[in-house]
Amino acid sequence: MRALPLACLLVACAGPALAQRPSTAAMSCGQAKSLVDRQGGIVLGTGGQTYDRFVRGRSACEVTEITVPAFVPAGDTPRCFVGYRCIEPGRGDRFDDF
Numbered sequence: 001m002r003a004l005p006l007a008c009l010l011v012a013c014a015g016p017a018l019a020q021r022p023s024t025a026a027m028s029c030g031q032a033k034s035l036v037d038r039q040g041g042i043v044l045g046t047g048g049q050t051y052d053r054f055v056r057g058r059s060a061c062e063v064t065e066i067t068v069p070a071f072v073p074a075g076d077t078p079r080c081f082v083g084y085r086c087i088e089p090g091r092g093d094r095f096d097d098f
Contacts, residue, residue: 023046024045025075028075032072036055053086055084057083
């Protein structure tokens with residue numbers, strides 16, 4: 001019976017923390033790029049309920065992942081290069097030997 005109140009408390013505490021994710025739409029392109037560069041890897045909101053993790057370079061990815069250029073909407077431009085996203089390579093990607 002104690003687990004339910006504890007679970008509710010954890011969900012209530014996690015909600016505000018998630019809402020504090022920086023949004024690229026609320027900053028300039030330069031500010032968004034600078035934030036990614038400073039942090040090395042960071043989760044940013046990209047408008048509404050959408051978000052993703054952006055990285056400065058390959059060193060912030062898992063050993064099996066590659067980077068792809070990442071463009072986001074910013075306050076001063078609809079297509080701002082902020083860095084990269086880490087993805088698992090698949091068929092047709094640059095490490096594909098098939």
